[in-house]
Amino acid sequence: MSKLRVNCFSISLDGYGAGPSQSLQAPLGIGGEQLHNWFFPTATFQKMLGKEGVATGTDSEFAKRGMENLGAWILGRNMFGPVRGEWPDDSWKGWWGDEPPYHCDVFVLTHHARKPIAMQGGTTFHFVTEGVEAALEKAKAAAKGRDIRVGGGVSTLRQYLQAKLIDEMHIAVSPVLLGSGEHLWSGIDLPKLGYERKEYVPSDAAAHYVFGRR
Amino acid sequence: MSKLRVNCFSISLDGYGAGPSQSLQAPLGIGGEQLHNWFFPTATFQKMLGKEGVATGTDSEFAKRGMENLGAWILGRNMFGPVRGEWPDDSWKGWWGDEPPYHCDVFVLTHHARKPIAMQGGTTFHFVTEGVEAALEKAKAAAKGRDIRVGGGVSTLRQYLQAKLIDEMHIAVSPVLLGSGEHLWSGIDLPKLGYERKEYVPSDAAAHYVFGRR
Numbered sequence: 001m002s003k004l005r006v007n008c009f010s011i012s013l014d015g016y017g018a019g020p021s022q023s024l025q026a027p028l029g030i031g032g033e034q035l036h037n038w039f040f041p042t043a044t045f046q047k048m049l050g051k052e053g054v055a056t057g058t059d060s061e062f063a064k065r066g067m068e069n070l071g072a073w074i075l076g077r078n079m080f081g082p083v084r085g086e087w088p089d090d091s092w093k094g095w096w097g098d099e100p101p102y103h104c105d106v107f108v109l110t111h112h113a114r115k116p117i118a119m120q121g122g123t124t125f126h127f128v129t130e131g132v133e134a135a136l137e138k139a140k141a142a143a144k145g146r147d148i149r150v151g152g153g154v155s156t157l158r159q160y161l162q163a164k165l166i167d168e169m170h171i172a173v174s175p176v177l178l179g180s181g182e183h184l185w186s187g188i189d190l191p192k193l194g195y196e197r198k199e200y201v202p203s204d205a206a207a208h209y210v211f212g213r214r
Numbered sequence: 215m216s217k218l219r220v221n222c223f224s225i226s227l228d229g230y231g232a233g234p235s236q237s238l239q240a241p242l243g244i245g246g247e248q249l250h251n252w253f254f255p256t257a258t259f260q261k262m263l264g265k266e267g268v269a270t271g272t273d274s275e276f277a278k279r280g281m282e283n284l285g286a287w288i289l290g291r292n293m294f295g296p297v298r299g300e301w302p303d304d305s306w307k308g309w310w311g312d313e314p315p316y317h318c319d320v321f322v323l324t325h326h327a328r329k330p331i332a333m334q335g336g337t338t339f340h341f342v343t344e345g346v347e348a349a350l351e352k353a354k355a356a357a358k359g360r361d362i363r364v365g366g367g368v369s370t371l372r373q374y375l376q377a378k379l380i381d382e383m384h385i386a387v388s389p390v391l392l393g394s395g396e397h398l399w400s401g402i403d404l405p406k407l408g409y410e411r412k413e414y415v416p417s418d419a420a421a422h423y424v425f426g427r428r
Contacts, residue, residue: 202416
């Protein structure tokens with residue numbers, strides 16, 4: 001059975017999943033990049049850059065778990081790019097260059113239809129206009145029994161949490177302050193939605209929490 | 215110079231400083247007691263119970279720091295007790311019995327005047343109706359150069375933060391979910407208020423953060 005997972009989703013210690021004012025120059029919003037300081041040295045990320053990663057330990061372990069047994073991804077549109085409203089043309093193909101690090105089908109939530117884009121390395125971006133449940137159905141079909149990972153951003157996560165569709169969620173709280181931006185917890189009552197905290201594993205770079213159904 | 219400090223203030227991983235529905239039976243709100251699981255085994259707390267504490271380590275270190283060099287405390291009224299509105303009589307003298315653990319002057323913020331109460335062991339509760347700045351002035355005079363600690367709750371902390379009056383703040387994030395209650399960070403933009411994160415020290419029981427002025 002496919003699980004719907006969140007992994008390695010980084011938030012600030014005051015609860016923001018991205019900084020304010022996302023743009024082409026600041027894909028993670030102002031100050032948002034430091035949320036991922038724990039992730040950059042991990043072998044998983046270094047390998048994405050084509051480098052041989054050697055880091056071990058808690059952070060690397062969580063990064064590795066995040067990539068295991070994935071058959072499809074779901075991304076909010078803002079995570080796919082800075083374009084808002086109608087797609088002006090087909091030129092924007094994500095933040096990740098010709099060979100994105102997904103290597104499977106990726107379903108992008110949007111209000112504006114667009115044809116699928118096949119990228120190098122096995123990633124195909126599909127655009128879903130019918131909402132989070134439809135995206136999950138399509139992702140399940142594509143994943144063929146493997147898990148589906150919700151990549152973000154905050155608003156996409158919040159929608160899946162509120163719909164009680166997430167099976168497992170790993171959040172990395174970075175010891176940084178953002179002060180404003182998109183808040184993950186605001187108005188999200190996890191116990192009421194049926195979730196509990198399963199793991200708490202602090203490292204020197206982040207406090208890792210894993211949540212699951214009670 | 216007296217510093218205005220917050221120490222050992224516990225919040226849940228989703229940002230709540232107390233559970234919902236505070237009452238005489240549940241001083242910390244429903245589920246709020248587990249916020250302090252890191253604090254209960256510390257030597258500092260065990261000594262308050264009259265026991266010889268032996269715990270050492272990160273949690274005990276933070277608990278100890280919290281009690282050093284204090285000359286006065288400031289508490290919000292809800293931290294002093296469950297009574298709301300006018301004081302019906304003088305019978306309520308705090309949650310802590312005849313000998314509260316403060317051993318100095320304690321200034322309680324309230325909208326309803328009341329005469330000071332001298333308790334055993336050197337604690338005197340004073341009731342301040344003129345707001346957070348007046349309470350701080352009175353506490354400074356009482357502290358005679360030592361520091362003043364804001365005990366809480368969340369709404370009192372938020373008022374002092376918004377007034378930029380806190381000099382140093384230690385927050386302990388417990389690995390528990392509350393889901394609702396009083397949120398510490400909501401609408402509080404610490405970087406904008408001039409604060410930064412100075413320390414991040416995780417233990418197995420809590421993630422400790424210390425904030426100070428930039």
